[in-house]
Amino acid sequence: MKHLAFRAMVVLAVLAAFAVPSAAVTPDEVLDDPALEQRARDISAGLRCLVCQNQSIDDSDADLAKDLRVLVRQRLVEGDSDQEVVGYIVSRYGEFVLLKPRISARTAVLWAAPAIILLGGLAYLFFSARHRKAVSEAAPLSAEEQADLRKVLSSRDRDS
Structure with missing residues (x-):
C-alpha cells in the first residue's frame, strides 16, 4: 500500500514538473505574420486582465481579455508601434491595466x-x-x- 502511494506521488510530481501554463490565445486570434504575433504576445504579457487582475491578458480566458488581445493585434496590423499600442490601451483603461506600473x-x-x-x-x-x-x-x-x-x-x- 505504501509503495503504491509513493508511486502515485512520484507520478504527480513528474506531471507537475512538466506542467506548462497555457496561454488563452485562441487560434483565430493568432496573426499570420510571426513577427507581429510575437510583438502582440510581448505586449499582451505586460497588460493586466481587468477581470482576473492577477493575470496578463495573454493568460486569461475572460471575454474582456480576449477583446484586449484582439485590439492589440488590430493596432499592430494598422502599423502602430509597441509604445503606441500600450499608450492607446492605457488611455482607454488607465494605468491599472499595466502589470508593471510606470513610475510617474x-x-x-x-x-x-x-x-x-x-x-x-x-x-x-x-x-x-x-x-x-x-x-x-x-x-x-x-x-x-x-x-x-x-x-x-x-x-x-x-x-x-
Missing part, C-alpha cells in the same frame, strides 16, 4: 510610501526611547523635597 509623479507616492512609513516608524521608536530614557534618569529629590514628601506621607498615614 502620480505613482511616486505609492512607490515611496513603504519607505516613508518605515522611516517614520523608526523615528518614532528612536524619539520615544530617548524620551523614556530621559524620564527614567530624572534628577533625585533634593533634601527639601524629601522632607516635604515625608510630611505629606506621615500626615496621610495619620488621617487613615
